[in-house]
Amino acid sequence: MTSRAGSISASFPGIALDPSRRLDFMNRFSVRRAGSCISCGMCESLCPYDVHRRIEGHSKILPPDDRKCIGPSCEANRYYCVANCPTQSLSVSESANYLSLGDPRWTQEMILSTWMQAETGEPLPLDHPGNAGASGGGFDELAFVLPDTVPRFEPEEISTSMELNRRSRGARITVPVPFYGGGMSFGSISVHTMLARAIAAKKWDTFVSTGEGGYPEQLIPYKDHIVTQIATGLFGVREETVRRSRIIEFKYAQGAKPGLGGHLLGDKNTPDVARMREAVPYTSLFSPFPFHSVYSVEDHKKHLDWALTINPDALLAVKVSTPNDVEMVSVGSYYAGAHIVNLDGGYGGTGAAPEIAKKNIAMPIEYAVPKVHRFLTAEGIRDEITLVASGGIRTAMDVAKAIALGADGVVIGTSELIALGCVRCGNCESGRGCPRGIATTDPELERLSTFEWGAQRLDNLFTAWRGQWRTLLAALEMENISELRGRLDLMRYRGRRLKEGEA
Secondary structure, three states: OOOOOHHHHHHOOOOOOOOOOOOOOOOOEEEEEOOOOOOOOHHHHHOOOOOOOOOOOOOOOOOOOHHHOOOHHHHHOOOOHHHHOOOOOEEEEEOHHHHHOOOOOOOHHHHHHHHHHHHHOOOOOOOOHHHOOOOOOHHHHEEEOOOOOOOOOOHHHOEOOEEOOOOOOOOOOEEOOOEEEOOOOEOOEOHHHHHHHHHHHHHOOOOEEOOOOOOOHHHHHHHHHEEEEEOOOOOOOOHHHHHHOOEEEEEOOOOOOOOOOOEEOHHHOOHHHHHHHOOOOOOOEEOOOOOOOOOOHHHHHHHHHHHHHHOOOOEEEEEEOOOOOHHHHHHHHHHHOOOEEEEEOOOOOOOOOOOOOOOOOOOOHHHHHHHHHHHHHHOOOHHHOEEEEEOOOOOHHHHHHHHHHOOOEEEEOHHHHHHOOOOOOOOOOOOOEOOOOOOEOOHHHHOOOOHHHHHHHHHHHHHHHHHHHHHHHHHOOOOEHHHHOOOHHHEEEOOEEOOOOOO
């Protein structure tokens, strides 16, 4: 994967775009050179992809650079190294690491294409296999129906902005992209990861949530782009953190584990984490469910009013899971005073949810969004609230599909971690945490990457995503992504068009 970020690098001067040597980015193909190789250099002279090379002045050929190999499909070319090797020392196959990577929702192709976008800033073609997974349902079976017309707009002229405040009260905030970063708390992820997300959020003039672990002081320089989350455990919630935030987020429930509070297992509750959460180190920390002061819309309103008493200018976001009556929950949040309702579906987030809860309880986000969108429209209040979706948003095309189903935008999380090198091993919550230094509080593992490197990769990913949205919108003859909201007629599901009221 060759870095071609161009002017992007000017945002973070001096930062290398190539993957950290300590992060072993898996390659799709494995090129093996047997001991019978005589270092004749035939492969080096033939390969146009620089898979084979030697150091100038040295006779021995270097180990193959697997990342640049296009695989067995190259056998159709005259320069195929395997066929041309005079000692038959070369072989090419899919790597064992690649074959073990991914799952039906996050396929190998989707993970590798996310890494590629994070390294290059180049958008995927609209028909790229990395745009969808292999789950057999939901976003993976939805596709846009593109007209056979010449686009009327140049992609660079198309707006991808999202308005966060549609009400008469509070600051007017519009972000230039239809997303902000979801809550990942200090303790669940490293401070390096939090900083990388905050730096990228500032660069893109959007936001990222603290999660429920408190507000580390390293984030203060980025305070205008930080969402303070208030969750049921009230870990790290302080008056000064509520005062300094332009958006305050109340997390009432999480789609990956609705009906259960959050928890952080003892191994990850290091002294630094415990200090932030005002807890005892190396003890497991549990958040209750629900807020035990909120059992009605009236209680809900008092809860939000309490935050406005501390910070009258803040926007209020409410994060809820997706029960069967999610539309009534959303309407209640509107009347309680929320500016943003975040619907969190069952395929999201945490690697720390109990196995019995993961993916088994909450409604998939693909069903919840159109249901709430229709209900708010029928109530006459749809244009007075910002509806964002989370819990299973993986790609730029997923974002576009969520908007077409009725959302104004999305909240992202896992896709950012994939960009930073996550392989979805599922070790987030146990022991020292992530072996890639992302979801960990272990000081040694944290050093596997730097926040500057991570911020650049997120910057590149967002650049690639915006490029893909603009290409899609140009094809749909739209000059603003807001025109896509609720356009079920532009999508097909398993080969047939969606109908109004479906999904």
